[in-house]
Amino acid sequence: MKLLLTSGGITNPSLQGALLDLLGKPISECHALCIPTASYAHPWCTPVNAYRFITGGSPAPMCDLGWKSLGVLELTALPSLGRERWAPWVREADVLLVDGGDALYLAHWMRESGLADLLPSLPDTVWVGLSAGSMVMTPRIGAEFVGWTAPAGNDQTLGLVNFSIFPHLDYPHFPENTLAHAEKWAAEIGGPAYAIDDQTAIQVNDGHVTVISEGNWKLFNPPN
Known part of the structure; x- marks a missing residue:
């Protein structure tokens, strides 16, 4: 799977260029599925946030970029359907657009639904994360970002990349x-960790990690 891990969505031409590079074709030719699940567990979010994300009414440009088609994949519904029903929808999508919210809740439902197990079989699919939708791919999020309590009682997420993410750096409302x-968060994380603002994303393609930015970011605890 190809990853574009953003803090605030596709907010500038450099990030849109990185997205096009991963897709390998115009957005207007791509089929997208959006995943709003993480927003339901965040204390600052309501169903209105999910609606705005899906319809393009949020300040984070993702679902409103001009996709050929856009569907909604609600992870909490998948366990009751069976993989034979929903897996073809995921395999046929060019891109998964994953909303922010609570990263631990998102990780839980990615595991429970079976989506996490399916991802390694999707080498050409692009995952575009927004905030928690990006953090879910990391090994852990740190105590600072724990809201919903995971069954395991820890801050571990999926670990599909070897670095953690502190999003919304210098955001005016935070x-x-x-x-x-x-920096204090990164010291507690211990491993490689990026702080990124809403004009920045981390692109992961064939194991190569590239920071795409028109804003501010910093790498803490770089790997040896």
């Missing part, structure tokens, strides 16, 4: 999201 705060 005064605690400073570089100094991110």
Whole structure:
């Protein structure tokens, strides 16, 4: 799977260029599925947030980029359907657009639904994460971002990449999201970790990690 891990969606031409590079064809020729699941568990979110994400009314450009088709994949529904019903929908999609919210809740339902197990068999599919939709791919999110309590009682997510993400760096409405705060978070994380603002994304393609940015970011605890 190809990853574009954003903090705030496709917010500038550089990020759109990175998305097109991963897709390998115009957005207007691509079929997308959007996943709003993470938003339901975040204390700041309501069903209105999910609606805005799906319809393009949120400040994070993702679902409104001009896809050939756009469907909604609600992970909490999948266990009651059986994989033979929903897996073809995922395999036929060019891109999965994954909303923010609570990363631990999203990780839980990715495991429970079977989507997490399916991802390694999708080498050409592009995953575009927004905030928690990006953090879910990391090994852990850190105590700072724990909201919903996972059954295991820890902060571990899927670990499909070897670095963690502190999103929304210097975001005006999150005064605690400073570089100094991110540095303390990274010290607790221990492993490689990026702080990224909403003009930045991390592209992962064939194991190669590239930071795409028209804003601010920092790598803490770089790997040897």
